[in-house]
Amino acid sequence: MTEIIFIVEESPEGGYEARALGESIFTDGESLDELKNNIREAIKCHFEKDPPKIVRLHFIKEEIFAA
Numbered sequence: 001m002t003e004i005i006f007i008v009e010e011s012p013e014g015g016y017e018a019r020a021l022g023e024s025i026f027t028d029g030e031s032l033d034e035l036k037n038n039i040r041e042a043i044k045c046h047f048e049k050d051p052p053k054i055v056r057l058h059f060i061k062e063e064i065f066a067a
Helices: 032-046
Strands: 003-010 016-020 026-029 054-060
Touching: 003 032, 016 032, 026 032, 032 054
Parallel strands: 003 054
Antiparallel strands: 003 016, 016 026
16 A cells, blocks of 8 residues: 545544544544644554555535525
């Protein structure tokens, strides 16, 4: 595997939550920098050998407004 994709959403409690597509990797962070560091650590723990070289983040933002 050369690439892994994470879905990133804003957490209701503040900060961000991320989950990997196709892998059981979940993490969070108070800021985007903290989230990226936590994703790196989670990848290292999940893939003991040959971790992906590229991490792609897909941000999902939900907005609600009155019609």
